[in-house]
Amino acid sequence: MKKEMVSRRDALKIGALGAAGLAMLGATNATAATILEKDVKFDETYDVIVIGTGFAGLAAAAKASQRGLKVLVVEKMGRVGGNSVINGGGMAVPKNRLQTEYGIKDSNELFIKDCLKAGLGINHVELLETIANRAHEAFEFAVECGAKFQDDKPPLQFGGHTVPRSVFTKNSSGSGIIKPMTKFVEGLPGCKIVRRTKFDDFVMDDKGGVVGITVRTGYRFNKKLLSDDAENTTGEKKVFRAKKGVILAAGGFSADKVFRKLQDPRLGVDQDVTNHLGATSGAMLKAFQIGAMPIHIGWIQQGPWASPDERGFGTAPHMTQGGVFKYGIAVDIRNGKRFMNEMADRKTRADAEYRILHEDPTANPVAFGTSNTFDKNVIATREKALKADVMKQFDTVDALAAHYKIPVDALKASIKKYNDGTKKGVDEFGKPVKTYKGQCIEDKGPYFAIRLQPKPHHTMGGVKINTKAQVISGNTMKPIAGLYAAGEVTGGTHGASRLGSVAVTDCLTFGMIAGENI
Structure with missing residues (x-):
């Protein structure tokens, strides 16, 4: 050694x-x-x-x-x-x-x-x-x-x-x-x-x-x-x-x-x-x-809302905290399944992301949502994130899954399970979905996605x-x-x-x- x-x-x-x-x-x-x-x-x-x-x-x-x-x-x-x-x-x-x-x-x-x-x-x-x-x-x-x-x-x-x-x-x-x-x-x-x-x-x-x-x-x-x-x-x-x-x-x-x-x-x-x-x-x-x-x-x-696709703090934290974490979901790209409460405290989320990255350093989790999953005060930043290629836009779930090599059937099942939970006001990971008035990931795109990397x-x-x-x-x-x-x-x-x-x-x-x- x-x-x-x-x-x-x-x-x-x-x-x-x-x-x-x-x-x-x-x-x-x-x-x-x-x-x-x-x-x-x-x-x-x-x-x-x-x-x-x-x-x-x-x-x-x-x-x-x-x-x-x-x-x-x-x-x-x-x-x-x-x-x-x-x-x-x-x-x-x-x-x-x-x-x-x-x-x-x-x-x-x-x-x-x-x-x-x-x-x-x-x-x-x-x-x-x-x-x-x-x-x-x-x-x-x-x-x-x-x-x-x-x-x-x-x-x-x-x-x-x-x-x-x-x-x-x-x-x-x-x-x-x-x-x-x-x-x-x-x-x-x-x-x-x-x-x-x-x-x-x-x-x-x-x-x-x-x-x-x-x-x-x-x-x-x-x-x-x-x-x-x-x-x-x-x-x-x-x-x-x-x-x-x-x-x-x-x-x-x-x-x-x-x-x-x-x-x-x-x-x-x-x-x-x-x-x-x-x-x-x-x-x-x-x-x-x-x-x-x-x-x-x-x-x-560690900041669980950061992205490997930009240096420093950047635009990703605004997109995750004011959008895809709040109303959307984060998934393990290897199996298409959710793995955390996207609105938990920072340590809980960073630890969950690291468990994946320690197993495979190339398997950065992906968080995504639809147009309705953004607070109004971050819409302008969304355009900056898209232009910088930190956030990517897809017309369909199939296109999103193909880009990140996520099993598409498992991904669609995760979306359905999350949406069903938001309608009932109950989430499997304890996310406070009642606060968001049942706001779901829409069946119709576009879909906005960000790769995650704790910093x-x-x-x-x-x-x-x-x-x-x-x-x-x-x-x-x-x-x-x-x-x-x-x-x-x-x-x-x-x-x-x-x-x-x-x-x-x-x-x-x-x-x-x-x-x-x-």
């Missing part, structure tokens, strides 16, 4: 995890590699420094600035927004106005119950309760910052949610929040965003508190590296003081091909991902090195925070002075798997809280 070599980057990752482990076993926050305040000269001084410009980072910066604090937001990439700007634009808000208008009953308790089911019960409930209690406030804050949401359509029901509770931005993209929020933040007095400025390390005082950061300005991200940039030394080194503290909002690490593989060896370095290339682990690992408690690091969510999408794990967004030490079990965190860089909130559209709510809510409390 050929022995795999551990690269320098892998060794650095393992070393960082070792430091995190020492912190949890009782090491002090200040390790031998810690940068101490007494040993540096600060180039610039601020009240608050925010790391990251996604939903969480911008919300934190806005709230801190509105308190009269001088705020610096650092972003390592050339553009703001991270994963947030390419997010699908859905925000889960229990008991929202649209639910009331369309007679949809919801509650905080039901929202939390849904999240716990998807998260396999390992969620930190106090964080979910905080999100539920302030979700509407977070939504209103996004609107205050200039975000515009669709208010002429009922809310959508994402997989794993018991009821429709997700509102969408006007442009069905996270950019509908990020762009106006960036403008809002940059317009606040004493608040500044700097791009191509990479956070490298925390600066600590002699009591283990965070008092600043080291950065590299003029930094250039190297997209050819598989992991965070251990071998990228671009930029000019500077040291910034944060008198009130630092807010870590650096996002997740789904694009960090080395670190994610260390957590889940099933994820190959060549596997496509929905995230932007800068979604790496470096900032989170630095927090571990100063003693932050790691939570749920090995739980990496790393959201990392459940990160640093442990409390309900005040303070980062908790693995040594003392108390907050690390001067360090707050929000968004995907934190762990515990979503447990084993996050429900779709809860990320925006999570990030905005705890970003606000961090900015309010620091």
Whole structure:
């Protein structure tokens, strides 16, 4: 057997995890590699420094600035927004106005119950309760910052949610929040965003508190590296003081091909991902090195609605979530049979798809439906998906079956069984067909189909925070002075798997809280 070599980057990752482990076993926050305040000269001084410009980072910066604090937001990439700007634009808000208008009953308790089911019960409930209690406030804050949401359509029901509770931005993209929020933040007095400025390390005082950061300005991200940039030394080194503290909002690490593989060896370095290339682990690992408690690091969510026929997030998730998953079916092409509840939580569906792909990596499942199986707000995207050849159109079931080499008789039997179930309001896999008012796959075409391929999408794990967004030490079990965190860089909130559209709510809510409390 050929022995795999551990690269320098892998060794650095393992070393960082070792430091995190020492912190949890009782090491002090200040390790031998810690940068101490007494040993540096600060180039610039601020009240608050925010790391990251996604939903969480911008919300934190806005709230801190509105308190009269001088705020610096650092972003390592050339553009703001991270994963947030390419997010699908859905925000889960229990008991929202649209639910009331369309007679949809919801509650905080039901929202939390849904999240716990998807998260396999390992969620930190106090964080979910905080999100539920302030979700509407977070939504209103996004609107205050200039975000515009669709208010002429009922809310959508994402997989794993018991009821429709997700509102969408006007442009069905996270950019509908990020762009106006960036403008809002940059317009606040004493608040500044700097791009191509990479956070490298925390600066600590002699009591283990965070008092600043080291950065590299003029930094250039190297997209050819598989992991965070251990071998990228671009930029000019500077040291910034944060008198009130630092807010870590650096996002997740789904694009960090080395670190994610260390957590889940099933994820190959060549596997496509929905995230932007800068979604790496470096900032989170630095927090571990100063003693932050790691939570749920090995739980990496795969997006079950993605397609192998396009790179990244693309158009397929809109077509599946707003169409063929909701009203149509997904089948195993080898036998023409359904194999999952197409509206289950993401982990359940991704696991079901992987069972097929592990048996035959070439047997990508196919999801399909007819013209009636699309929400109105995704019709325009359907045309884009067809033009890009991500979605294919067929006049008959026979033509669809022939193209994907699916046994046609078995496929027709699966359609009939599903349609019979929707008419009765009962589905063999527990799909909530009653919600869809018996909407079936029509006997007459055209039929729209997409091949499925799970892709790393959201990392459940990160640093442990409390309900005040303070980062908790693995040594003392108390907050690390001067360090707050929000968004995907934190762990515990979503447990084993996050429900779709809860990320925006999570990030905005705890970003606000961090900015309010620091």
